[in-house]
Amino acid sequence: MSKITMREAISQALMEEMDRDAAVFIMGEEVGVWGGTYAVTKGFYDKYGPARIKDTPIAENAIIGAAIGAAMVGQRPVAELMTINFAFSAMDYIVNQAAKLRYMFGGQFTLPLVIRAVGGGGRQLGATHSQTPDAIFAHFPGRRVVSPGTPEDAKGLLKTAIRSDDPILFIEHATMYQVRGEVPEGEYVIPIGKSKIQRAGRDLTIITYCKGLELSFKAAEELSKEGIEAEIVDLRTLRPLDMEPVLSSFMKTNRAIVVEEGWKSFGIGSEVASRIYEQAFDFVDAPILRVAQKEVPLPYNRTLEQAALPQVADITAAAREVLK
Amino acid sequence: MKKEVLLDLYYQMVLIRRVEERGAELYQQGRIGGFMHLYIGQEAVSTGLIAAREPRDRVITAYRDHGVATNCGISAKEVMAELLGKVTGTSKGKGGSMHMADTSKNMWGGHAIVGGHLPIASGFALGDQYAGNDNVTLCMFGDGATNIGYFHEALNLAKTWNLRVLWICENNQYGMGTAVERASAVTEIRQKAEGYGMKNGQVDGMDVMKVYSAAREAIDFVRKTSQPYLLEADTYRFRGHSMGDPERYRKAEEVKQWQENDPIGIFNKYLLDKKATTRKGLDEIEARVEIEVNQAVEFAEASPEPALEELFKDIYAE
The missing domain is CATH 3.40.50.970 (Thiamin diphosphate (ThDP)-binding fold, Pyr/PP domains)
Incomplete structure (x- = not known):
């Protein structure tokens, strides 16, 4: 490597x-x-x-x-x-x-x-x-x-x-x-259309991808200090959406949040949450929460921009919420 | 041009006309769905143009594509079957009137987003340039397509990158119901090529022989110089824009005047004047067309509908 x-x-x-x-x-x-x-x-x-x-x-x-x-x-x-x-x-x-x-x-x-x-x-x-x-x-x-x-x-x-x-x-x-x-050293390829567990955990499932993964890793570290172990599923491909690792993780943790950088309405989180409700309803112990961008056009000002974008603290807060 | 070739062109023009006349009847009976745009009146453009290409030259056009498909060698049976949405149609019944293609005959489709296929045509020529061959892409479109951004991006790219595209504007005087002068800053479409430093020309699109000569010259130019060329063919559609056109935007006298210049009539007279055939010879051709059209309708009607599994096929290759 x-x-x-x-x-x-x-x-x-x-x-x-x-x-x-x-x-x-x-x-x-x-x-x-x-x-x-x-x-x-x-x-x-x-x-x-x-x-x-x-x-x-x-x-x-x-x-x-x-x-x-x-x-x-x-x-x-x-x-x-x-x-x-x-x-x-x-x-x-x-x-x-x-x-x-x-x-x-x-x-x-x-x-x-x-x-x-x-x-x-x-x-x-x-x-x-x-x-x-x-x-x-x-x-x-x-x-x-x-x-x-x-x-x-x-x-x-x-x-x-x-x-x-x-x-x-x-x-x-x-x-x-x-x-x-x-x-990895040398030649390798990764199949399209396969989600991947990027971090193992037992308490809740964080489903995310791209920038959300970076934020979720940081959030998971913080949560770990509180004794909360988050499992992170990285979608990697949005279409077709591979729900298998998401569902198997969720059936173990029974709690999930979905983290994306895009806007919440009609977003990736909505899609993933719906599919969990449809396919694993009996395993749901808490409402699935979505962490996403505030519903505004992104402003130039750095403070305002960061306030609109999802942050690590939003993820940890959502995680604690679903674990209540 | 050899006599047999001339008579074959006549056959193609009559075939296009009769297939569409039968198609219009079937449409009115509710047997054909969706939008249908007839090429009637414009047959000389596509027939003369495609006769001038080599089989390796690619053809791409807009949604008024039945005639172009026929000229490229797609059978009346396949055209009719596609109109009826059957699995034996050019696009397995998934495309319909506006989306006929047979890439084995280098007919790359009717395309229904106005102007949308023009950058794709530049892409065909880019692919051929990258492959190192001298194929020419023949890209046909209407006057209406020259007012949208795609046209300008495609022409600019073709000229900047020395792509072998012959752009053929079929100026049929109206973009849907809006006359050229009401929608375009210049009424002579070929002028738009000037802004790109692109060679261009104009031809009487009602005369198949004139179209053929102009197209031959233009295709030779494109192939030899690796430069695009824009050819404007002045023409007229005798029918409405599509089957549901109230035709409030033009006067019956105007239509009648153009109909006196019927491309089939002009060519009919040419063949007789040149003694390429006799009245009887032309009657025989027309009789052969009738048989082919009848067979096409029978074939299309007898063909099966696509199986429901087809719904999920052909989305991806893998």
Whole structure:
């Protein structure tokens, strides 16, 4: 095992897959000469050249639309959205085209496309550049949604995504590129659509993913000092949602909270909680609580922004509440 | 062009017309659901254009796609079966009128989001460029699609990246019920290509031979120079925008005037003038079309509905 950052993990996954398969290329805003606005593709342009590292115009419809076209005719593009907030400009491609074309034409072609997008608040970027709209994308069938919370998962899941014959939205978090974690030496991949227990515990189940995982780890440490042992289930993939580890954990702890960075209403927490109620009602000992973002556009001011985002203290408070 | 080829083009044009006339009847009987947009009046555009391509050149179009499908070699049976939502249709009954494709014939679909398929066409050409071949992508769309952002992003990308796309604007004078001059800053659509430094041209879209020549020239240009080209074909749809169009936006005299320029009539006269065939020869072609259309309807009606399990198939490849 070696310890690397999230940025290095994603960068390694991209490079390994580009070296493995000539059909893989990267396109997006500032991915080339600039080296990626989050420096994920730093050095790629010099190594692979402009044919495989394509700097695009600032035109999200062209980026995702053209990537879909190239995928339909046999290439394996990795299209980067500088931030997931710009996905709204390309919503037709992410929702209408990538997710539906194969079905609508009776399965005549594959659409091996990865859309990488950076989301999340906490960098004082203002309301339109700080969103965590993952639930919107997970809502639509036809395109998988992956959002890792550790470098190990980011690398293994991205490699699988690039090898997949189906469109995948791969959501990263803007404040997590420096997060360090152990990754296995050498080649490995991680299957998409599998939740994972990231921390074992007996008292309650915290279901989360991506940034929520980082916060939940910290919350679990604090709770541990009080003698509360939280089990953390990391969803890793939002569509399809793998409930098996969630349910088996819940049937053991009988109490759960769901932690996400997005807004609470109509969110990931609502979906997970509903499924627990539907599938494990007899095991419920306390209402399932949701920890999520306050229902406001994220403000610029740091104090206000942090007040809107879910915090470790919100998680520990919710944990104590379900254990009452 | 050889006589047989000319007569085949005539066959295709009559076939498109008759399949759609029968389709309209079936629609009115409630046998076809959803939206249906007829190509009647515009047959010369797609027929001349697709005759000029090589089989390796890709075709993608908007939702007025029955004629394009036919020209690409999709049988009347498959078109009719798709209209009736049968499993034997081009898209297994999952696409309907607006979504016909057969990628084995390089027909990459009718697409129903106005302008949405234009960046995808740039993507086909990008894929081909990346693969190192000189295939040309033929992307057809209406005048209405040139007012939406997709058009501009797609053209800009094609020109900036030297993508082999022939953009074909079928200017049928109306985007749904709104006349071109009421929706577009310029009424000559080809002018929009100028802003991208893109070569462009205009052709009489009611004359299949003129379309064919213009398309040949444009496709050669695109292939040889690796530059996109925008060709505007002036045309007119004789029927409403879709089956449910009250046609309040145009006068009957205007429609009648264009109908005097019926593309099938023009080509019919051309063939007789050139002595490519006789009146009797044309009658025989029309009789063959009738048989094919009847067989197509019988085939579609006899075909099974998709099994309920199909509901969950083809969403993902894995």
